[in-house]
Amino acid sequence: MQPKKENYFDWVYQVVREIPEGRVCSYGAIAHYLGLKSGARMVGYAMNAAHALPDVPAHRVVNRNGLLTGKHHFATPERMEQLLLAEGVKVEKDQIVDFERCFWDPEKELGV
Numbered sequence: 472m473q474p475k476k477e478n479y480f481d482w483v484y485q486v487v488r489e490i491p492e493g494r495v496c497s498y499g500a501i502a503h504y505l506g507l508k509s510g511a512r513m514v515g516y517a518m519n520a521a522h523a524l525p526d527v528p529a530h531r532v533v534n535r536n537g538l539l540t541g542k543h544h545f546a547t548p549e550r551m552e553q554l555l556l557a558e559g560v561k562v563e564k565d566q567i568v569d570f571e572r573c574f575w576d577p578e579k580e581l582g583v
Contacts, residue, residue, distance in 0.1 A: 479513065480521075483514050487518070488527060494574070495533050495570070497533060497534060498515050498534060499511040500574075511535075514532070537574075539552060539567075560573055
């Protein structure tokens with residue numbers, strides 16, 4: 472029996488676990504960092520599946536404009552915003568306030 476190979480979702484989760492509290496990253500930035508041909512949409516699929524994993528902070532992943540596009544995949548649509556607010560990330564009308572300041576770039580922070 473061979474050991475289970477890491478899959479695409481595992482790679483995404485490894486990056487998401489590195490996003491510091493109080494910071495956010497985009498689906499596209501994660502896909503770009505990982506060199507994933509399938510892109511941001513596939514990172515979104517991974518985030519949708521991550522809600523059963525307590526050690527994956529899926530609430531820290533937003534779209535490229537800072538919108539909370541994944542909020543409907545949480546227990547309640549308000550939960551994503553609540554988790555971000557608890558970490559000091561300001562949100563107005565489902566969008567990160569001062570997104571550029573809060574943005575965490577895996578290429579800059581983790582290197583290549």
